[in-house]
Amino acid sequence: MSRRSLVRQLIQEDNFLDDDERKRFEEFAVSLDNAIVNQYHSTLSELKSLFDPLNPDKDTISSRPVTRQERMDSEFWLLQKLSLVMEKANFHELPKHQVDEALAIHAAGEGVMVSVDTKNYDVLKYWALGKGTPVIIKPWYNRLASSAFYRISKRTPPNPIEYFKRVVVAVRTKNSPTLMLKMFKEVPVTALEQLLPDGKIQMTKLDQGILATMISIGSLSIFVKSVSYLADLKVQWTLIAASVTGLLALNAFNSYKNRRTRYMVKLSHMLYYKNIANNRGLLTLLVDRAEDEALKEVLLVYAFLLTQRNSSTLTSETLSTSNALSVIGGLSSSDLEHKIESWVKSKTAGNIRFDSKSATNLLQDFGIMVDSDDSLAVVPLDAALLSLPRKHVSILERAKESDLEEDYDKVYFEEETSYKLKDRKQKKHGWK
Numbered sequence: 001m002s003r004r005s006l007v008r009q010l011i012q013e014d015n016f017l018d019d020d021e022r023k024r025f026e027e028f029a030v031s032l033d034n035a036i037v038n039q040y041h042s043t044l045s046e047l048k049s050l051f052d053p054l055n056p057d058k059d060t061i062s063s064r065p066v067t068r069q070e071r072m073d074s075e076f077w078l079l080q081k082l083s084l085v086m087e088k089a090n091f092h093e094l095p096k097h098q099v100d101e102a103l104a105i106h107a108a109g110e111g112v113m114v115s116v117d118t119k120n121y122d123v124l125k126y127w128a129l130g131k132g133t134p135v136i137i138k139p140w141y142n143r144l145a146s147s148a149f150y151r152i153s154k155r156t157p158p159n160p161i162e163y164f165k166r167v168v169v170a171v172r173t174k175n176s177p178t179l180m181l182k183m184f185k186e187v188p189v190t191a192l193e194q195l196l197p198d199g200k201i202q203m204t205k206l207d208q209g210i211l212a213t214m215i216s217i218g219s220l221s222i223f224v225k226s227v228s229y230l231a232d233l234k235v236q237w238t239l240i241a242a243s244v245t246g247l248l249a250l251n252a253f254n255s256y257k258n259r260r261t262r263y264m265v266k267l268s269h270m271l272y273y274k275n276i277a278n279n280r281g282l283l284t285l286l287v288d289r290a291e292d293e294a295l296k297e298v299l300l301v302y303a304f305l306l307t308q309r310n311s312s313t314l315t316s317e318t319l320s321t322s323n324a325l326s327v328i329g330g331l332s333s334s335d336l337e338h339k340i341e342s343w344v345k346s347k348t349a350g351n352i353r354f355d356s357k358s359a360t361n362l363l364q365d366f367g368i369m370v371d372s373d374d375s376l377a378v379v380p381l382d383a384a385l386l387s388l389p390r391k392h393v394s395i396l397e398r399a400k401e402s403d404l405e406e407d408y409d410k411v412y413f414e415e416e417t418s419y420k421l422k423d424r425k426q427k428k429h430g431w432k
Contacts, residue, residue, distance in 0.1 A: 024381055032388060034388075047082065051074070051283060053074050082170070085286050089286055093127050094127070094128055109191075109263075120198050121171060122175070126167060129166040133161065133162050165185065165186065166185055169195045182195065182279075187274065201263060302363060330375035340356070
């Protein structure tokens with residue numbers, strides 16, 4: 001649900017806001033958005049500064065060489081702070097055992113075995129957002145035919161494919177000075193290896209068995225024919241057997257090559273069509289998403305707590321935080337989260353798990369909510385508008401950036417040899 005859609009839904013919801021509150025709720029949302037953006041601006045500046053010495057797409061040069069120790073420090077703190085932003089953006093990090101299991105040798109959808117050696121990476125982290133199974137609507141005759149087939153053959157229908165809605169991966173290959181950040185959409189849960197620059201494709205056990213059997217039979221037939229020829233015996237069937245098994249082996253190998261090509265096409269499709277953002281641009285996208293999620297969470301918490309107000313109303317003379325809280329009812333955090341989860345499900349038909357902690361902390365920082373004996377309460381809308389900061393983002397508030405020279409101001413020019421050297425290093429990694 002987008003921010004605009006959420007504000008509209010809250011304003012139009014029956015028995016939520018009175019007429020005066022509906023008129024001012026959009027103003028409250030805009031003021032709240034400005035306040036949250038101000039908080040996240042320094043976060044984005046810091047992430048960009050930390051990522052600068054690790055950026056593989058960097059087209060500027062530092063005024064001094066960056067040491068390995070400085071790069072390692074930047075990488076450590078970048079990943080630490082990036083994990084916090086991911087959490088704010090409602091991404092969750094996939095645990096190491098799950099990543100290792102997903103990258104171990106396994107059967108891919110195209111009839112080949114794929115694997116990734118995690119020892120080739122110094123940094124390998126995955127974050128995922130949302131997981132679900134898309135509903136595939138088939139014509140009734142297809143459903144009938146499929147049901148009849150599995151009933152007659154007594155086979156079990158394949159499990160539907162689960163997808164991550166968004167996946168972010170942080171990768172640094174062995175001994176590489178740069179860190180790659182990438183985001184993808186609609187990634188199958190069993191296809192995490194497709195997001196990496198390095199991997200291995202090999203035959204299935206069945207294909208290996210068939211190919212080994214055909215080669216063994218062909219080799220044995222040629223051996224028998226050779227012995228028969230040397231013994232001056234006319235045994236023609238060995239030549240026929242060798243030819244047939246050779247053709248079968250060639251067919252099995254060609255079949256594997258075709259399946260391998262189909263998998264590589266799927267890999268290319270993933271990298272070209274489902275890649276959303278990379279490196280420095282990804283940092284901006286993630287911070288924007290964290291801002292959006294924070295705003296939506298705070299709006300939901302404030303709106304649902306506001307609906308707990310008593311029948312009393314505030315006058316302009318009593319519009320202060322202390323007096324305002326006396327006429328606003330409260331909710332426990334668990335009741336609040338349950339109400340929000342139920343409301344979102346009624347609007348989107350989606351199941352969510354809502355955590356109100358970060359939203360309540362923000363509201364407390366702005367001085368428009370108090371937590372008393374596990375009872376959360378907010379001030380009325382007019383008082384909340386007075387409490388929100390109206391300070392706009394200024395260029396003077398930006399964190400100091402590294403002393404860099406623009407690409408067109410360089411005192412030297414890049415040479416073709418540097419490009420070729422980079423290409424040779426990149427060719428050490430890749431799908432084989």
